[in-house]
Amino acid sequence: MWTRLPSSALRLTGPDRVDFVQGQMTNNLKAAPAPGMVPCAFLNVRGQIEFFARAYKREADVYLHLDAGQAQGLAGRLRRYIIFDQVEVGDVTDTLRSVHLWQEGALPGWNAAGGDVQRLELGSGTVLAGRVNRTGTRGLDLHFLAAHEAEVLAALGGEERPLDELDAARIAAGIPDVVRDGLLGTLPQEIGLDVGGPLPAISYRKGCYVGQEIMARLEARGNARYHLARLVGQGLPDHAEVTQGGKVVGQTGQHAAGLSLARLRKELLPGQEVEVGGIPAVVEVLSPLTASAPPTDA
Known part of the structure; x- marks a missing residue:
């Protein structure tokens, strides 16, 4: 099964x-092999997420895969920070598919014992996986x-599944999608992007980047x-806003099959009742081991 992204x-x-x-993102791309990939966020000076990407490090370039509509904004941000750096930023949205x-x-051709990023041929096309x-x-x-x-999709075979089914599966698994869940503008630690979370996208041991001071403070205080x-x-x-007793206590992402991911106040306990747009719901705190990868700070 496959789904267009x-x-x-x-x-x-x-x-x-x-x-x-590396000086812009939350994760440690330098520690990744080539080819390799790390999920990462680009923050503002208050530590809030402006963009989320998966950064692929290759021998000749860095490829940033983002949600739809995000590349132009991130390109503008990156170009503002280019001073003496020998780097060029190109928007390749129109020429690529995912x-x-x-x-x-x-x-076909994937080496299960190989690296997390591999390049292979499907039909006459080259695929970055x-x-x-x-x-x-x-x-x-x-x-x-x-x-x-x-040609690539024909060689891939299998059945195409719609995006809403993919969303339903990830929500059931407790995996956020920062853009599709409407979570831009939040702190990474609040939505599962911290080390050990379901989508770890931070290294606390890399060099400085925009918003790094806030991340270090949160690591030290855990607050x-x-x-x-x-x-x-x-x-x-x-x-939508999540409320309890008329007080706003969080916000929801997407909803599917009776479940929603939510950025929620920590004092709310499993089993407590809240409302979303006047509709009753019950809190279910995710296990910290519900993760898309083993906990890492690399």
């Missing part, structure tokens, strides 16, 4: 590309030229007031 993308080239983007393969073993857990089971994100889309939880309830609205 609404995507945008940037390609960074030039001899300073890795050092430059799909998620639900099971990594379904990709990276291990990504979007459903609770490790799968693959595949990136390829739009001109080769028909984020919100965390990622799940709400159980039928027909809960997407991207």
Whole structure:
């Protein structure tokens, strides 16, 4: 099974590309092999998420895979920080396509014992494949030229599944999608992006970056007031305020199959009742071991 991913993308080239983007992102791209990939966030000075990406480090470039509509904004931000760096930022959204393969073993030519990022041929097209857990089971994100889309998908075979099914699977697994869940503007620690969370995208041991001081303070004090939880309830609205006794205590992401992910106040306990748009729901705190990858600070 595979699903088309609404995507945008940037390609960074030039001899300073890795050092430059390392100084902007929350995770440690320098520690990744080439080829390799790390999820990361780009923060503002208050530590809030402006963009989320998966950064692929390759021998000749850095490829940033983002949700649809995000590349232009991130490109503008990155270009504002280029001073003496030898780096070029190109928007390659229109020339690339991305799909998620639900099971990594379904990709012809994939080496299950190999690295997390591999390059292979499907039909006459070259595919960049990276291990990504979007459903609770490790799968693959595949990136390829739009001109080769028909050949790649024909060689891939299998059944196309709609995006709402992929969303339902990830919500059930407790895996956030920062953009689709409407969680931009929040702190990474509040929505499962911390080390050991379901989508770890921070290193506390790398060099400085925009918002790093706030991240260090949160690591030292451990005082984020919100965390990622799940709400159980039928027909809960997407991207809505969560209330209890008339007080706003959080916000929901997308809803599917009676479940919603939510950024929720930590003092709310499992089993407590809340409301989302006037509809009752029950709090279900996610286990810290509900993770898309083993906890890491690399």
